[in-house]
Amino acid sequence: DGGITQSPKYLFRKEGQNVTLSCEQNLNHDAMYWYRQDPGQGLRLIYYSQIVNDFQKGDIAEGYSVSREKKESFPLTVTSAQKNPTAFYLCASSNVAYEQYFGPGTRLTVT
Amino acid sequence: QKEVEQDPGPLSVPEGAIVSLNCTYSNSAFQYFMWYRQYSRKGPELLMYTYSSGNKEDGRFTAQVDKSSKYISLFIRDSQPSDSATYLCAMSRNTDKLIFGTGTRLQVFP
Numbered sequence: 002d003g004g005i006t007q008s009p010k011y012l013f014r015k016e017g018q019n020v021t022l023s024c025e026q027n028l029n030h031d032a033m034y035w036y037r038q039d040p041g042q043g044l045r046l047i048y049y050s051q052i053v054n055d056f057q058k059g060d061i062a063e064g065y066s067v068s069r070e071k072k073e074s075f076p077l078t079v080t081s082a083q084k085n086p087t088a089f090y091l092c093a094s095s096n097v098a099y100e101q102y103f104g105p106g107t108r109l110t111v112t
Numbered sequence: 113q114k115e116v117e118q119d120p121g122p123l124s125v126p127e128g129a130i131v132s133l134n135c136t137y138s139n140s141a142f143q144y145f146m147w148y149r150q151y152s153r154k155g156p157e158l159l160m161y162t163y164s165s166g167n168k169e170d171g172r173f174t175a176q177v178d179k180s181s182k183y184i185s186l187f188i189r190d191s192q193p194s195d196s197a198t199y200l201c202a203m204s205r206n207t208d209k210l211i212f213g214t215g216t217r218l219q220v221f222p
Contacts, residue, residue: 005155034209041120043200043214044156059209091155099144099163099204103155 004028005104007092012109014086022077022107024092033075034093034101037061044091050075079109086111115139118201118213127222131188135201135213138182142203142211145177147186150198150215159186159199191220 005026014020026033035047036059046059050069064083069075075094079086089108093101118135125131133147144163148156162168165179174187184203188195201213 007155041214043118044202044212046209049209089153093155098206098208098210099146099161100158101210102158103148105155106153108153 005092005094005102007090007104007107009107010105012107014109014111016111017081018111019078019080020086020109020111022079022090022092022109024075024077024104025073026075026092026094026102026104027073028094028102029072030094030096030102031072032095032098033069034095035059035065035067035075035077036091036093038089038091038106047077047090079111113138115211116201116203116213119216120214122217122219124219124221125191127191127193127220129191129220131191131195131218131220133186133188133199133201133216133218135184135203136182137184137203139203139205139211140179140182141205143206144204145175145184146202146204146210147173147175148200148202150200152197156200188218191218193220193222196220 008023034049036044048067050056066078092104095101146161147159150156160175172189176185198215200215202210
């Protein structure tokens with residue numbers, strides 16, 4: 002089965018802790034993306050990567066970090082510097098930006 | 113002003129109705145126009161994409177782009193309760209990143 006997996010589905014952390022969200026794809030897509038979704042705000046781009054070992058900041062990169070060491074994997078770290086980390090995080094992949102395929106998402110709650 | 117505007121709804125219609133979902137945009141450089149469907153607590157699913165102006169049909173779904181008015185629409189014919197979801201429009205200037213609308217929540221009641 003080809004697709005995008007994100008784990009875990011739900012994640013709870015204490016304030017001040019860094020947390021890493023996993024994203025893996027077996028679609029052989031070159032590009033991968035991380036979005037954040039908050040109620041009433043749609044999807045906002047955090048980081049994206051078009052090739053291995055290269056990535057670019059999106060619109061809301063502050064407080065987040067990523068790596069792209071393998072084509073299949075694009076983990077996102079939410080650092081303690083992110084002021085409002087509680088959100089629904091979505092990973093996507095594509096060969097062209099207008100045809101992105103999304104994973105099931107990770108709901109992160111920080112208390 | 114946001115680059116892409118979308119009415120959040122909710123839009124509530126009876127089963128079998130024709131649904132019209134719309135987005136407006138301000139950037140005339142957008143060339144690709146997409147519609148995604150998102151069920152509650154799930155990732156968005158790509159429904160259709162259109163390049164430049166015109167119509168595109170896929171089963172009960174029709175996407176329409178009017179670049180002169182900077183207006184795009186998604187029509188759903190014979191709506192079903194299973195169509196109840198949030199519909200997101202998205203746009204792209206080229207092969208770079210997407211700009212999303214905030215989504216319209218649709219409820220189709222039996």
